Amino acid sequence: MSLGTTISRLRAGRGLSQEELANALGVSRQSVSKWETDSSVPELDKLVRLSDMFGVSLDQLVRQEGSGPKAGQGGEAPSAAPGRPYKTAGIVLLCMGFVLFLLFSLLGAGILGGLICGSPALICGLICLTVRRRAGLWCGWVVYLLTDAYFRYAAGLNWRLIRVTLIYEPQWNYVRLAMAWAQFLGMILLVACTVFSFRKFRLELTGRKKTLFFCGWAVLICSSVVAALWLKETMMYAFFLTAWDDVRLALLTALLTAAFCAWRTKREKT
Structure with missing residues (x-):
């Protein structure tokens, strides 16, 4: 060989x-x-x-022959099918999503309610069947974003509530504060997992890449300032603001990943 x-x-x-x-x-x-x-x-x-x-x-x-990794040496067997576990998980999740959709639809939640309850499993199932790399990471993001959207519209709750932790009063319900902290910590965990997942990618911030990198940070900072000022004046555009938050979160994750990869690439060269 x-x-x-x-x-x-x-x-x-x-x-x-x-x-x-x-x-x-x-x-x-x-x-x-x-x-x-x-x-x-x-x-x-x-x-x-x-x-x-x-x-x-x-x-x-x-060497020309017997180049496959031996048992116990940490390599993967050539006969292993790395995509098979994800495909199995994808089929199971699609079945679960379909069952949840039918169950909640028949119990009176209607088609929309059935879709809301079954969509996380259905989307994650499609991801497992179609995405070969980091399917678990993308499923984690899907579950987080759908959960965040549900809490925003069903309970009027999002992670920003943690800003009043020090002045929180018992009559405001500490369960809501705990849920807000759970959302915030889940977001931090997903961002860290994403950066770690792409840690081996090499990136040199030179020329156009460097310009795009700093422009991305400028857009993120300016949009955050605008969002903070706008939120003080109106909450009428909840859907738009939710989408805006998700876009800014995606941009922040991409910029942090790029910064880490560029730092690691530069360190390897020195």
């Missing part, structure tokens, strides 16, 4: 595309394609990083 075939098989076993592997190694997708077709050979430092990434020794990676 050639080196290129070994790299291709190990990459497929991890569920990585050529572009994702290239980003993790800091090379172009064309370079990975050339390695896998044996048109070129990776440099020594890239071979070392490949062996670490796939959980195999350097000897197993470069």
Whole structure:
């Protein structure tokens, strides 16, 4: 088995595309394609990083035969189907969502109520069936955003309530304050998990990328100031403000991820 075939098989076993592997190694997708077709050979430092990434020794990676990881060495077996657990979970979630939809619809909540109750499972099921990478992370975001929207419209509650924690009074119901803190901590956890999930991506903030990065922070800061001033004057546009909050949260997560990847890339070079 050639080196290129070994790299291709190990990459497929991890569920990585050529572009994702290239980003993790800091090379172009064309370079990975050339390695896998044996048109070129990776440099020594890239071979070392490949062996670490796939959980195999350097000897197993470069030799012609028996290059698969052995049991107990931390690698994944080539016969393993990384997408199968997600597909199974996707089918189960779709069935659960459909059952919840029928149950609540028949119990008097109506079609809309059934969709509200079954939508988290249905959407997460579709994600598990269609997304190959980080399906669990995206499902976490879907559940959080749908839960946040439900609490906003059904209970008039969101994480901003934590701002009055120090002056909160017993008659205001401490359960609401606890739910607000749970929403806030869940948001922080998801942002941290997203940044951690993309930690191996290499990013150099130069030229246009640097401009977009700082423009993104400027847009985020300005929109946050406008939202803070607007919220003091009116709550009539609740739907728009919810969508605005979600967009700003997505932008903040993307900017923090980009900043961490750029910092890590710069540190590796020094």
